[in-house]
Amino acid sequence: AQGGPPPGYVDNSQRQMAEIQAQMRYGQYLDALDTTAQRKAEIGSVITTVFLERNEASRNRTSGVISSVSxxxxxxxxxxxxKVAELLTDRELRSFDEYEASFQERVLRSNFTRQLARVSGGLTEANQEIVLEVLMRFMGAGQEQVNRSNRDAVDESQRQMQALMDARMELSQLLSDSQMQEAEKFLGQIITGLMTTQSMNEAEL
Structure with a gap:
């Protein structure tokens, strides 16, 4: 008898894990869709399959197996x-894009909030909120994860760097010198991260 499952085999625990991931990430979107329960289930199944593929590719990478799709x-x-666009109406796809954009904004704000508290602890609570609001206004607008090409990624990191410089200029006018020094610790970390990302993308061009 052959040992181990055949290639592409998915056990129930793997599917259940993917279903949980899909529900956590897109459950609110599916719940808000104005359509039948059966159609929601079909769309949810497509999303679950993508999470299954991601999880399998991640396991393959860990074990050194080459996946057909990276x-x-x-x-x-x-x-x-x-994948979901094949099932959605134009209106549903627009609401999907809006849901994705708002999710990316929430993730970005959450990351900024944690990082700010860790790095710039000397900022007053009111000024932490000012820094977050200004950063989100400049850097959160139209936040999209660029994966189409390295050229797009380079352009996006340059756009983010310019947005950060604009935010920095505004903050310097809103905060006292000592509070701006605290904010600079946080801004410096973001700049370092952007420069690292930009140089990696440029190296791949």
């Missing part, structure tokens, strides 16, 4: 969007 491609928002 983990980066599977993880890109465009990949999942392309």
């Amino acid at each position: 983990l980066e491609e599977l993880s890109s928002p465009d990949y999942l969007r392309g």
